[in-house]
Amino acid sequence: MTDKAWKMLGFCLACGSAVVLGTADVQAAKPEPSFTSGNSIAGFGTAMDKHLESVEETESQAVSAGLTQEKVVFGTFRDIFKNLGVAMVEDSLNIRKEPKNDADIVGKMDSHAGCSVLGMEHGWYKIKSGQVTGYVSGKYLAVGQAARASAYYDMKLMLRVNTDTLRVRSAPDTDSEILGRIHEGETYDFLSRAGDGWIKIRYGEKDGYAYVPGNAVVAYTIPEAEKVENSLRQQVVNYAVRFVGNPYRWGGTNPNTGADCSGFVQYVMEHAAGIHLDRTSREQSAEGLAVSSTAMQPGDLLFYASGSTIDHVAMYIGGGKIVHAANRRSGIKISTWNYRKPVTIRRVIP
Known part of the structure; x- marks a missing residue:
């Protein structure tokens, strides 16, 4: 079976796990799953392990032609993650x-990023991923065979700093x-060998x-x-x-008892950042500095209009999402920032 075929098989099995739109961290409303691998699915685990071993052997020979084992350690996601978990969301997992649900956010896992599962508490997994240790909702984390299948499909050659x-x-000397510094637990796309112990990676843009x-x-691993x-900004x-x-x-x-859109952002800014805003969305839309949608940061305010009159305000929370007091039917909720086209985006947090 070809490498592509094996990966497609892994993908098909991974698709049995739920994929949830947007930034996810809602507690699972289902029985607590185990983070052990369990029995193989018709020998799937054994077959995939043998396939990965052959990939490792072939690729390690190619890599070691320029990067010897004395210079670079070559491994796989199995060496990096213990009790593998994979984020099964479309955007990111808090x-x-x-x-x-209301605990502070200490990190984010992008879609199909990996972690080591350390334990479980009331439907939440305690995990370690890169430099971050914390808790994620069990509803959005694939474990066991589903996690391995996803990792087999998504793995690529990466640099992991230890x-x-x-x-x-900027050049291999x-x-x-110096473009920057990278830290323990971070992973970067491996592009090529550059000789004498240097490698080329993708670093930002x-x-x-x-x-x-x-x-x-x-x-061969996953982010x-x-x-x-x-x-x-994150505190706000x-x-x-x-x-x-x-x-x-x-x-x-x-x-706490009920607010409209402008009352909500006024209260949050006052109590979380000590920033006083005017009362109405129309007045608030003249405060701070205007920014573009491409430059938005968490805590920036988006203003929407009906016709020529501004009548709604929301707060950007990152990941393409806003939080706002929407209406009587929906209450305070999270939405996509461009569910309506904003008239202006204002930065009131310095």
């Missing part, structure tokens, strides 16, 4: 400090410009070079979590989303 700091340079003897693993810094977003599910009330200014 990693929270505690196993509850030292505190590793410099990335120590006199070239640029190609960069890292000198890797003893500092990294080149492995890991990104750490979320606990900035003021974390505070705002705590009110999701609470009622809308026209004229209301307290989202």
Whole structure:
């Protein structure tokens, strides 16, 4: 069977897991699953392991032609993740400090990113992924055979850093410009070998070079979590989303008991950031600085209009989503930022 055929088989099995739109962290409403692999599916696990071993052997020979085993450790996702879990969402999966929906967000796993499952509490998995340790809802994490099938399908050759700091340079020599630094647990797309212990990787929007003897693993693996810094913006977003599910009330200014759109953002900014806003969405739309949709950051405010009159405001929370007091029927909810075309986007957090 060809490599593509094997990966397609893995994908088909992975598709048995739920895929949820948007940023997900709602607690699972189903029995707590086990994070053990269980029995093989008609020998699937054994067959896929044998296939991966053959891939490793073939590719390690090719890689070692320029990067010897003395210079670079070659491995697979099986060496990196213990009790593999894979994020089965379309956008990203929140990693929270505690196993509850209103806990602080400490990291995010992109769709099909991997983690090691450490345990389980009340439908939440405790996981470690890259530099992040925390909790994710069991509803959105594939484990066991489903996780392995997804990883087999999505794995690609990547650099995984296993030292505190590793410099990335513009060329494969120590006199070239330093583009940045990468840290333990981070993974980057491996592009090619560059000789004498250097490899070429994709670093942000640029190609960069890292000198890797003893500092990294080149492995067939999948991406890991990104750490979320606990900035003021993130604190404001974390505070705002705590009110999701609470009622809308026209004229209301307290989202604990009911608020309208402008009352909601006024309350959140005042209590989470100490920023005072005017009362109505029309007045608020003149505050702060205007930014484009491509430059939006969490905590920025989006204003919508009916005709020529601004009549609604929402807060951007990242990942293409907003939180807002929508209407009496929906209450405070999360939506896609462009469900209506915003008239203006304002930045009130410095």
